[in-house]
Amino acid sequence: MQKLQSQLSSGKVVTRPSEDPLLVSKIMDLRNTISTNEQYNSTITDTIGWVDTQDGALQGANSTVQRIRELIIYGANGTLSEDDRNAITEEVKIKVGELADVLNTNFDGRYIFSGTKTTDKPFNAALEYQGNDKNIKREISTGVEVELAVDGEEFTTLNKGQLDEQKLSDLLKNIITALEDGDSDALSGKLLGDLDKHIDNILSFRSKIGAISNRLDAAKERNEAENLNLKNLLSQREDIDLAQKYTEANTLNSVYLASLSIGAKILQPSLLDYLR
Amino acid sequence: MSGIFGTLNTATKGLLAQQTALHTASHNISNANTDGFSRQRVQMQADLSYTLAGVGQLGTGVKMESVVRMVDDYVNKQIRNENSAYEQYNVKSQTLDQLEIILNEPSTTGINFNLNEMFNAWQELSKNPESLSAKTIVVEKSKALVETINHISNQIESLKAETNGQIDKNILDFNSTVEKIDALNKQIFNISVKGEVPNDLLDQRDLLLKDLSSIAQVDINYDQYGRAKINLDGKVVLDAKEYNKIGINSDGKILIGSDIITEPSGKIKGYLESIKVLVDVENQLDGFVNSMATNVNKLHNTDPHNTDNDIFADFDSAKTIKINPAIDKNNSLIVPGYTAEKGDGDRALDISKLRNKILSDGSTIPSKYNDIVTRVGISKQQSDNIVSNQEVLLNQLILKRESTSGVSIDEEVTNVLKYQKAYEANARVISVLNDMLDVLINRTGV
Numbered sequence: 001m002q003k004l005q006s007q008l009s010s011g012k013v014v015t016r017p018s019e020d021p022l023l024v025s026k027i028m029d030l031r032n033t034i035s036t037n038e039q040y041n042s043t044i045t046d047t048i049g050w051v052d053t054q055d056g057a058l059q060g061a062n063s064t065v066q067r068i069r070e071l072i073i074y075g076a077n078g079t080l081s082e083d084d085r086n087a088i089t090e091e092v093k094i095k096v097g098e099l100a101d102v103l104n105t106n107f108d109g110r111y112i113f114s115g116t117k118t119t120d121k122p123f124n125a126a127l128e129y130q131g132n133d134k135n136i137k138r139e140i141s142t143g144v145e146v147e148l149a150v151d152g153e154e155f156t157t158l159n160k161g162q163l164d165e166q167k168l169s170d171l172l173k174n175i176i177t178a179l180e181d182g183d184s185d186a187l188s189g190k191l192l193g194d195l196d197k198h199i200d201n202i203l204s205f206r207s208k209i210g211a212i213s214n215r216l217d218a219a220k221e222r223n224e225a226e227n228l229n230l231k232n233l234l235s236q237r238e239d240i241d242l243a244q245k246y247t248e249a250n251t252l253n254s255v256y257l258a259s260l261s262i263g264a265k266i267l268q269p270s271l272l273d274y275l276r
Numbered sequence: 277m278s279g280i281f282g283t284l285n286t287a288t289k290g291l292l293a294q295q296t297a298l299h300t301a302s303h304n305i306s307n308a309n310t311d312g313f314s315r316q317r318v319q320m321q322a323d324l325s326y327t328l329a330g331v332g333q334l335g336t337g338v339k340m341e342s343v344v345r346m347v348d349d350y351v352n353k354q355i356r357n358e359n360s361a362y363e364q365y366n367v368k369s370q371t372l373d374q375l376e377i378i379l380n381e382p383s384t385t386g387i388n389f390n391l392n393e394m395f396n397a398w399q400e401l402s403k404n405p406e407s408l409s410a411k412t413i414v415v416e417k418s419k420a421l422v423e424t425i426n427h428i429s430n431q432i433e434s435l436k437a438e439t440n441g442q443i444d445k446n447i448l449d450f451n452s453t454v455e456k457i458d459a460l461n462k463q464i465f466n467i468s469v470k471g472e473v474p475n476d477l478l479d480q481r482d483l484l485l486k487d488l489s490s491i492a493q494v495d496i497n498y499d500q501y502g503r504a505k506i507n508l509d510g511k512v513v514l515d516a517k518e519y520n521k522i523g524i525n526s527d528g529k530i531l532i533g534s535d536i537i538t539e540p541s542g543k544i545k546g547y548l549e550s551i552k553v554l555v556d557v558e559n560q561l562d563g564f565v566n567s568m569a570t571n572v573n574k575l576h577n578t579d580p581h582n583t584d585n586d587i588f589a590d591f592d593s594a595k596t597i598k599i600n601p602a603i604d605k606n607n608s609l610i611v612p613g614y615t616a617e618k619g620d621g622d623r624a625l626d627i628s629k630l631r632n633k634i635l636s637d638g639s640t641i642p643s644k645y646n647d648i649v650t651r652v653g654i655s656k657q658q659s660d661n662i663v664s665n666q667e668v669l670l671n672q673l674i675l676k677r678e679s680t681s682g683v684s685i686d687e688e689v690t691n692v693l694k695y696q697k698a699y700e701a702n703a704r705v706i707s708v709l710n711d712m713l714d715v716l717i718n719r720t721g722v
Contacts, residue, residue: 014382016376018373018652019657021651025650028642028646028649035389035396036631043399110619116613116619119619136619136620137621139399139402143632271689
């Protein structure tokens with residue numbers, strides 16, 4: 001009865017290891033797993049925020065580059081007046097600054113495209129890369145890691161490390177020079193072609209981010225399902241069946257009362273009761 | 277020849293016998309609730325008869341043989357033996373109960389919970405390696421873990437001291453009980469040599485022997501004068517000639533005089549076994565602490581010659597483990613990455629992964645602790661089971677003893693009535709004899 005009372009008041013099947021050592025061991029394991037799992041959940045949620053911010057920044061970068069492309073096509077027109085060309089050049093310069101700003105977006109105080117140098121701005125005003133090429137890892141489930149794409153150089157440089165390596169910053173400098181010189185052949189020819197390659201590069205990087213994002217979404221779903229399962233499992237092991245325990249307690253209580261009243265009855269009669 | 281005076285004598289004997297029996301019944305009733313008391317009976321016998329010539333044997337009334345106590349020595353011996361085992365596991369179970377309370381699992385304040393919190397803090401730091409507050413949380417959670425471990429270790433230590441104190445107290449109890457038995461032995465001897473039975477002294481001694489058996493299971497024999505000889509593990513504790521005190525040496529071995537004996541079952545053995553469990557738990561806890569601290573330190577500080585960057589210091593025992601004071605003072609000394617880059621949290625991630633890492637001995641860090649709790653649980657469960665078995669056994673034996681030696685008020689009251697009626701009848705005989713003598717002396721003849 002005492003055991004039932006402690007079960008009813010705590011709502012737990014066991015409150016002491018000695019009541020069922022193996023069950024308690026299992027419960028402790030499950031609690032550890034659940035705690036770890038909840039930590040993974042918070043990691044995944046944070047990481048999704050990070051990746052979404054990256055995606056947003058890349059979308060902004062893409063539209064800025066598209067605008068620069070339009071301006072190049074416009075500026076390649078040989079019939080433009082000096083003033084018009086100057087205006088276009090100015091706009092391109094502003095757009096380059098804009099591009100640097102959007103790629104310098106931070107998430108929770110950390111720059112998202114500077115490798116592990118998360119406290120340094122990845123791009124200067126001329127869009128030259130300042131970060132490193134280390135990727136950041138996150139553990140999203142036991143033994144499962146996801147690498148975040150944080151190397152800003154990857155989508156601002158073509159053919160990295162090869163002879164024909166080409167940086168977006170250099171290309172933009174060339175474009176501005178060409179605009180200032182009115183070199184419409186170069187603008188409509190090689191420079192435009194190169195910019196298109198860079199646009200493709202940014203898009204493919206964006207789809208890489210998208211893939212990571214999908215992976216994280218799936219991981220989150222799995223994590224939450226797992227959490228639910230684990231909690232169910234823990235509850236099955238740890239929590240009492242209230243209706244059953246109440247019935248047991250009531251049964252025991254009536255047995256107890258019955259034995260008390262029987263005890264009182266058999267104690268009563270004594271020979272002395274019948275003697276004067 | 278039987279004369280009226282002879283009959284008068286017979287009736288007087290009857291009066292005396294019934295009165296004595298009544299007295300004994302009254303003694304029984306007044307001791308109905310006395311611990312260890314055995315009910316007593318006056319044994320009556322028909323007195324020697326004589327031959328009346330031409331008639332045959334003529335009785336001469338009742339004779340009181342002796343007052344005996346109703347005991348079953350075999351049951352008493354069984355009670356003593358089972359009592360020893362019962363007390364042994366009872367104290368063990370009580371001590372382990374306190375140990376369980378100290379370990380406090382499953383809970384949200386114990387070591388298991390705090391260990392998890394610490395690993396969670398490391399993972400949080402791996403996500404926010406730039407953040408000083410994430411480092412502070414790692415330090416604080418590690419500190420909470422270390423303090424819980426220190427606290428539990430200290431409590432186990434004081435439980436051990438308390439248990440040792442109990443052993444000393446029980447040894448004192450044992451020796452003083454033996455002294456009391458020695459005194460009783462002498463009184464019993466003085467009465468026995470006169471050919472009488474000192475019932476109440478025997479009851480008192482049986483009670484003391486039972487007390488003795490709860491402390492240690494003793495072998496008891498009686499000599500021809502009814503003196504109890506007490507042996508432990510074949511060595512004499514008390515007999516007519518010698519009396520040896522028991523003691524305990526620094527290795528926890530029981531001594532008689534200066535000889536080491538194997539500990540007999542009973543409270544002392546129960547406490548000794550509890551201490552063994554406590555020492556085991558302390559060692560396992562030390563092992564767990566050492567393995568946890570070494571592994572975390574190894575990942576956090578790769579230079580084995582320089583301990584400045586260790587997280588934990590003094591981790592050889594659960595009692596002394598603490599946070600490295602340098603890190604405690606300056607939380608920014610926590611290094612979350614392998615490179616100097618601020619966004620590198622790989623080291624913190626590796627430390628947080630320690631919780632699932634299978635170490636060279638095949639277990640993980642949390643499972644080492646889990647194992648300690650499970651073992652304590654199992655030994656407590658075993659003791660509990662033995663205690664409840666012994667309780668049933670002991671109760672049955674006590675019931676059996678009660679049925680032989682216990683005082684039943686109903687029975688005694690019936691006896692009182694019986695003896696009262698017999699007394700009245702004897703008195704009636706005397707008054708009849710008186711009438712007869714009156715007729716004979718006053719109204720016969722002249």
